[in-house]
Amino acid sequence: xxxxxxxxxxxxxxxxxxPVLSHAADDVASLRAExxxxxxxxxxxxxxxxxxxxxLEDAPVxxxxxxxxxxxxxxxxxxxxxxxxxxxxxxxxLAGGYTxxxxxxxxxxxxxxxxxxGEVGPGERSFNLGESELTLSSNxxxxxxxxxxxALTPENEVEVEEAFFRTLALPDGFTAKGGRFFSGFxxxxxxxxxxxxxxxxxxxxxxxxxGQFKQEGLQVKWLAPTELFVELGAETGNxxxxxxxxxxxxxxxxxxxxxxxxxxxxxxxxxxxxxxxLDQRADDRxxxxxxxxxxxxxxxxxxxxxxxxxxxxxxxxxxxxPNRRQVKLQGEYMQRRETGLLAFxxxxxxxxxxxxxxxxxxxxxxxxxxxxxxxxxxxxDSLDPGTxxxxxxxxxxxxxxxxxxxxxxxxxxxxxxxxxNPSEFSRLRAQWDWDDARGQDDxxxxxxxxxxYGIGAHGAHKF
Amino acid sequence: xxxxxxxxxxxVMLAAALPAHAALKVLATTSxxxxxxxxxxxxxxxxxxxxxxxxxxxxxxxxxxxxxRARTADLVVATGAELEIGWLPVLIQESGxxxxxxxxxxxxxxxxxxxxxxxxxxxxxSLGDIHPQGNPHVQLDPHNIAKVAKxxxxxxSQLDAAHAQEYQQRAKDFDTRWQAxxxxxxxxxxxxxxxxxxxxxxxxxxxxxxxxxVQVAAIEPKPGMPPTAGYLGQLVTKLSASPPRVIMxxxxxxxxxxxxxxxxxHAPTVVLPFSVGGTPExxxxxxxxxxxxxxxxxxxx
Numbered sequence: 001x002x003x004x005x006x007x008x009x010x011x012x013x014x015x016x017x018x019p020v021l022s023h024a025a026d027d028v029a030s031l032r033a034e035x036x037x038x039x040x041x042x043x044x045x046x047x048x049x050x051x052x053x054x055x056l057e058d059a060p061v062x063x064x065x066x067x068x069x070x071x072x073x074x075x076x077x078x079x080x081x082x083x084x085x086x087x088x089x090x091x092x093x094l095a096g097g098y099t100x101x102x103x104x105x106x107x108x109x110x111x112x113x114x115x116x117x118g119e120v121g122p123g124e125r126s127f128n129l130g131e132s133e134l135t136l137s138s139n140x141x142x143x144x145x146x147x148x149x150x151a152l153t154p155e156n157e158v159e160v161e162e163a164f165f166r167t168l169a170l171p172d173g174f175t176a177k178g179g180r181f182f183s184g185f186x187x188x189x190x191x192x193x194x195x196x197x198x199x200x201x202x203x204x205x206x207x208x209x210x211g212q213f214k215q216e217g218l219q220v221k222w223l224a225p226t227e228l229f230v231e232l233g234a235e236t237g238n239x240x241x242x243x244x245x246x247x248x249x250x251x252x253x254x255x256x257x258x259x260x261x262x263x264x265x266x267x268x269x270x271x272x273x274x275x276x277x278l279d280q281r282a283d284d285r286x287x288x289x290x291x292x293x294x295x296x297x298x299x300x301x302x303x304x305x306x307x308x309x310x311x312x313x314x315x316x317x318x319x320x321x322p323n324r325r326q327v328k329l330q331g332e333y334m335q336r337r338e339t340g341l342l343a344f345x346x347x348x349x350x351x352x353x354x355x356x357x358x359x360x361x362x363x364x365x366x367x368x369x370x371x372x373x374x375x376x377x378x379x380x381d382s383l384d385p386g387t388x389x390x391x392x393x394x395x396x397x398x399x400x401x402x403x404x405x406x407x408x409x410x411x412x413x414x415x416x417x418x419x420x421n422p423s424e425f426s427r428l429r430a431q432w433d434w435d436d437a438r439g440q441d442d443x444x445x446x447x448x449x450x451x452x453y454g455i456g457a458h459g460a461h462k463f
Numbered sequence: 464x465x466x467x468x469x470x471x472x473x474x475v476m477l478a479a480a481l482p483a484h485a486a487l488k489v490l491a492t493t494s495x496x497x498x499x500x501x502x503x504x505x506x507x508x509x510x511x512x513x514x515x516x517x518x519x520x521x522x523x524x525x526x527x528x529x530x531x532r533a534r535t536a537d538l539v540v541a542t543g544a545e546l547e548i549g550w551l552p553v554l555i556q557e558s559g560x561x562x563x564x565x566x567x568x569x570x571x572x573x574x575x576x577x578x579x580x581x582x583x584x585x586x587x588x589s590l591g592d593i594h595p596q597g598n599p600h601v602q603l604d605p606h607n608i609a610k611v612a613k614x615x616x617x618x619x620s621q622l623d624a625a626h627a628q629e630y631q632q633r634a635k636d637f638d639t640r641w642q643a644x645x646x647x648x649x650x651x652x653x654x655x656x657x658x659x660x661x662x663x664x665x666x667x668x669x670x671x672x673x674x675x676x677v678q679v680a681a682i683e684p685k686p687g688m689p690p691t692a693g694y695l696g697q698l699v700t701k702l703s704a705s706p707p708r709v710i711m712x713x714x715x716x717x718x719x720x721x722x723x724x725x726x727x728x729h730a731p732t733v734v735l736p737f738s739v740g741g742t743p744e745x746x747x748x749x750x751x752x753x754x755x756x757x758x759x760x761x762x763x764x
Contacts, residue, residue: 142566145556166556168561168564169561169564170559170561171561172559173534173558173559173560174559175557175559221559222559223530223531223534223557223558223559224531224534225534225535226531227528227531227532228531229527229528229530229531230531260527261527262526262527262528262530262531263527263528263531264526264528267515270524270526270527270528271527272527315524315526317524319517319715320514320515320517320518320519320715321518321519321522321715322522322523322524323519323522324717372689372717373689423588423591423592423687423688424549424592424687425588455588458545458548458549459549460525460548460549460550460551460552460553461525461549461553462525462553462557463524463525463526463527463530
């Protein structure tokens with residue numbers, strides 16, 4: 001953290017001194033020009049000016065603003081180092097790319113699953129801008145640190161992706177976190193999009209969370225004092241996000257429990273495995289449907305939603321340097337059971353009856369760093385929507401075709417990617433998908449190009 | 464839910480009730496600082512070294528095993544100056560260990576007691592992977608090791624006051640042996656003064672300055688940037704007029720580019736240990752410098 005703070009200070013200092021330096025250089029240049037013009041007439045003033053130039057050139061950067069600067073310094077300079085020295089470390093991630101799909105991305109759905117309402121699917125065609133992530137972080141005091149990541153969306157909106165505090169001084173391996181944050185559920189849930197190994201999330205994350213699960217709440221983690229990495233955590237919150245919904249209810253809304261273990265096998269192999277359980281409730285979680293004439297209507301689900309995940313990641317780094325050669329294998333399995341009531345056409349006929357589903361999915365991916373700068377990856381996604389029990393259909397009140405989203409389907413997808421990383425701060429990637437997410441034998445061939453650039457503070461990533 | 468919380472609390476109480484280990488637990492980021500901790504801490508410390516000499520300390524994964532070690536550490540010994548910025552902050556953050564937070568006595572940075580070379584005048588990443596505080600590869604100047612040893616012994620004494628005298632004694636003993644070794648190395652390596660060399664990356668800067676080797680070129684066009692074919696071509700042209708006597712590589716470097724260049728500028732390559740454990744001979748800090756000088760002298764014979 002000292003290095004983070006030091007970096008923040010240095011960045012601040014850089015931000016401060018560079019303008020000063022360039023101003024100083026400008027000043028010298030303008031003074032020299034002035035000098036030329038005045039030379040013939042004002043011999044004495046020339047001497048004075050020369051003296052001023054000498055002072056400007058000799059003075060240390062910090063000293064310039066104090067005494068000899070002939071023009072007012074920029075605001076950051078005049079307030080000296082103390083005002084900016086505590087600036088948080090700032091990093092900005094820019095991402096974007098190009099998308100080519102054989103099917104209209106507007107029609108993209110995950111067959112057999114109730115829509116998550118998240119930002120899912122292959123994205124819009126042709127050139128597009130991804131989210132720009134601005135992260136500010138710093139220690140607050142000896143007890144807390146704070147971090148905020150704002151996503152500036154291509155739709156010109158600002159979204160608070162994460163904004164949380166974290167404790168620094170709890171005893172016995174405890175850390176607490178509060179605010180809005182990505183849940184510790186699963187492996188990939190906590191990973192920001194710029195650190196993904198593929199352009200998009202695996203289908204299970206898109207189907208079960210609409211991307212990543214986060215809520216406003218509290219997390220407590222405990223790390224065991226053992227050589228084996230053993231981490232236990234619990235979270236609770238307001239349950240505002242899919243698969244839950246804002247319930248206008250006091251107290252704790254839902255809970256997450258997770259456990260991670262990890263270690264090394266020999267010198268070259270490291271691993272982490274985990275399991276987590278997410279218990280949520282949805283009240284009137286609405287989603288768009290269409291009736292038999294193709295007209296839009298709104299359905300909703302009210303009830304319990306319980307998800308569990310098993311995740312594992314393994315990295316093999318045969319020569320120690322992950323940037324020269326590394327194999328990373330990663331896989332997660334999720335299962336969700338939902339029981340409650342499903343309402344059909346809430347603004348019209350509003351038919352309500354029971355609903356029960358048990359759905360699952362998994363992905364397995366491998367990324368191979370085969371040369372410095374070059375990585376290739378392969379991912380397979382598969383989902384099992386199961387056969388939801390829909391009371392309205394079982395009772396004969398509605399045909400199954402009233403819920404086209406829940407028709408039997410067999411979604412899966414194969415993705416391959418190749419990326420080139422000119423430095424730690426830039427990445428260019430190509431990804432090809434054979435995408436059967438719709439699950440009805442209507443394969444989408446997608447090809448995407450992506451760029452990711454990071455500027456500002458040097459990031460440090462979790463395993 | 465409550466049962467789980469209750470058992471978690473019980474587990475923690477149990478962990479806290481276990482007898483505390485007598486030895487001070489130290490997590491060193493590199494094998495060099497590990498070796499130094501061993502010299503000064505002796506049996507009083509329980510040491511874990513996070514990386515090996517065959518790793519590039521810039522690029523290390525924040526492995527779960529390292530987080531687990533950070534959890535129980537009483538002291539982290541790091542280089543600082545952003546050398547470990549890609550992973551150490553994560554270890555410290557994830558460790559839930561308040562003792563090793565930067566600024567606490569349990570966090571030690573070697574760079575804090577040294578004056579670093581090559582402080583950039585411009586902070587601009589188009590210049591490559593530069594470090595705002597200066598070149599962090601400080602261990603190859605033995606005078607730096609001496610300074611760090613002194614500061615480290617003070618820190619160990621502060622954290623483990625009961626054994627302060629032993630730390631001071633060991634540090635004094637180490638310094639006596641170290642200063643004598645420096646004399647020996649400097650005499651032995653006198654002929655290296657002024658020898659033109661090509662380095663891989665700017666991580667041999669302190670060694671070159673100490674021994675008076677003249678760094679005429681680096682194989683990396685900019686810090687952290689692997690060389691391109693075009694750049695290597697230019698390097699051959701540039702070096703043909705005044706060829707270097709030797710091309711210096713670190714144990715962890717990929718030797719391909721250096722070997723290619725070696726054949727074209729007719730200068731031999733030499734693989735130097737760079738860190739303790741980088742070569743079989745570099746078993747400890749004394750071996751590191753003995754072997755570095757021996758290898759340089761042997762290749763220049």
